[in-house]
Amino acid sequence: MGTYxxxxxxxxxxKCKLFAFLKDKLMHRVNGWTWRWLSKGGKExxxxxxxxxxxxxxxxxxxxPLEICENLASAIAQFWWSSNPPKRGIHWSKWEKVCLPREEGGxxxxxxxxxxxxxxxKQL
Structure with a gap:
């Protein structure tokens, strides 16, 4: 099977298996960054x-599928909260609160x- x-x-x-490449691509990109010690501003x-x-x-x-969207959000949250790449890190706040606009405290x-x-x- 090819790609276009x-x-x-x-x-x-x-569909979950078909679009799993999105998380793989995202994790491949993140794994290239985790060896660096990034500040919260750099991660943002x-x-x-x-x-x-x-x-x-x-x-x-x-x-x-909703599962793919949740997997992507989970990978991004794990990158945001972890300070040491092999470890998960502590999630100090709910992800929904982090996703709020800056004016609302997110x-x-x-x-x-x-x-x-x-x-x-938008396509409709």
Missing amino acids: LGIPEDISGS VLIKSILLALPTYVMSTFLL IGFRMIHEFHLALLA
Whole structure:
């Protein structure tokens, strides 16, 4: 099975298995950064500019299962909270609170599932 514009050509079978490449691609990108000691500001920039933009094209084209969106959000949260790469890190706040705009006390990360639905609604 080949890919066209980063999307598999054959869209059949389990959608979770089919779109698992998104998490693999995201984790591959994150694993390249974890050896560096990044500040919270550096992690914020990397998350907002790269990790949240990585699956945008696929999310604007297909309705992804909720499990895939949750896996992506979980991987991003794990990168945000961990200070030592092999360890998970302590989640000091709920991810929904972290995703609030800065004016409301959050950091301004996107909620993956809500952003995904907004991209699909834009197509309508």
